[in-house]
Amino acid sequence: MDRFASMEVFAKVADLGSFAAAAEAADISAAMVGKHVRQLEGHLGVRLLNRTTRRQSLTDAGRSFLERTRIVLAELEAAEAIAADSRARPRGELRINAPVSFGTYCLSPQLPEYMAANPEVTVRLTLSDRVVDLVDEGYDCVFRAGTLHDSSLIARGLRPLKLIPAASPAYLERHGRPEHPSDLARHACLGFSGSALEERWTFDGDAGEVVVPIGSRFSANSGHALRQAALAGMGVIHHAEDLLAEDLASGRLVRILPDWRSERPLHILYAPDRRLTPKLRSFLDFAATCFGNARDQGASRA
Template sequence: MNRFDAMNLFVRVAEQGSFSAAASQLGVARSVVTRQIAALEEHLGVKLMVRSTRSLSLTSAGSAYLEKCRAILDLVQEAEAGVMEERLTPSGQLRVSLPLSFGLRRLVPLLLEFSRAYPEINLAMDFNDRHLNLIEEGFDLSIRITGQLDPGVIARKLATCRLITVAAPEYLARHGRPRHPADLTEHACMGYSPQANNRPLNFQVDGHMESFYRSYRLQANNGDVLAEAAAQGLGITMQPDFIVDDYLAAGKLQTVLEDFEPPVLGIYAVLPTNRYIPHRVRLLIEFLSNKLAGARAATER
């Protein structure tokens, strides 16, 4: 008895609810189906089905075995599909969730390059800073920037970015330069919080992280807005390097509190599941990983 074939046959019979229907679907004699199921039951040492002239039902052992068989057969099918995909031109729908600022500033050029390289892949980009349920919302991949992933999240780290505290030269000329995070109580701070005091600014102080709570004079749910407000002299803000690098290069912003910079953030490709990953999704992850690593190396030279 080929156990794999017998498992497949058992699933067919259970789903059809009939030996005859399963035999007809497979194009074999009913006696072949009957013998295979009997051999499988003998091998397992349990009854999987209760049969009568009018009906067929699964035993409790049969119901449990059916779920395991389905899972095994699904994995085999996925494995074979993955190998076969490697020989074919990458194609199909690929829906990606992207953080707004990083997506527009860094990822759009890369994704357009990817789309040119793989024209058979239908790429759908969704720019949103929300934490999404990828399975419920139908995404194949999400790019997430965070200091720590939630437990159980399936992800690959693509790159890192720094958080930098900045202010405009004219603001610092008027109000002075903070020398310690505690000095921020004397300054106008701007941040992401939707409420004045529920989201702190975090800094490394004497080798460990400390949180400093400030009432924000200006709040927004987008870092580009906060960086522009800082460039116009409205206060101090902490933003990722990809948002403030151009401002710093142009002299519109200056760094402050450099000795207290928090740990780097990770840039992750987050997957909806750790099961079968389509070839087109793996291609995009590798593409972004290589491009982002190359861009980082170029800036460090």
């Protein structure tokens, strides 16, 4: 006989006060209730209930066992719920927010694969370069580029965004080609407004890290606007490789400082009190597969 089932029956007897009431609640016979209780007592070697013709009451051993039984049954219920969740198919509306350039050039091309694998999920993707309020604006998860500020959100680290400094051939012909990051201080740099990239650019090379303060006659909070400015010869752009890839391949823009690296952190965030539903869990796993970082140690507070 299933010991967990016997413990459930025993708890019902203790709560309801009689075999008959427990039998009705469990939809079994009173004789079967008695059999469950006797099996537990035989296994434990102690009497759990004092029996009279009208009512049953707990012994001291029965009270102690009941307390632990409730804990065990609660843990069993929780474990079964987790297992049920893992079996459940992802379904429902999934609301995602991402930066414009990343969402356009990196995330959007991957979403058909996710949606094909999860046909019962409806995706609502919003692209914005402002910092949205995940909870107040009702998002399930958000992608965020740049250094995270203290918050109550859970963050999963993804592969950093690779930034490329570039300029048009016409600009470089007029102003010369920077040979070192410090040379950028004398160039027209196109800053990404509302972020640290409006004031300073950071590069890593064999000699270590170099932080360059920049001056921006023109800045914008849109990678597309900065790209258009760079194509028009207005200055040096420093933006995600995916945004600039076609222009670099065609020669409309020319990469500068090829021996220097520049990256921007990327995370996916969700609320700690938001239950990891199958749809959210499936998307977090998908994002980690597509944009994961081998150095990532899992989720952490943002």
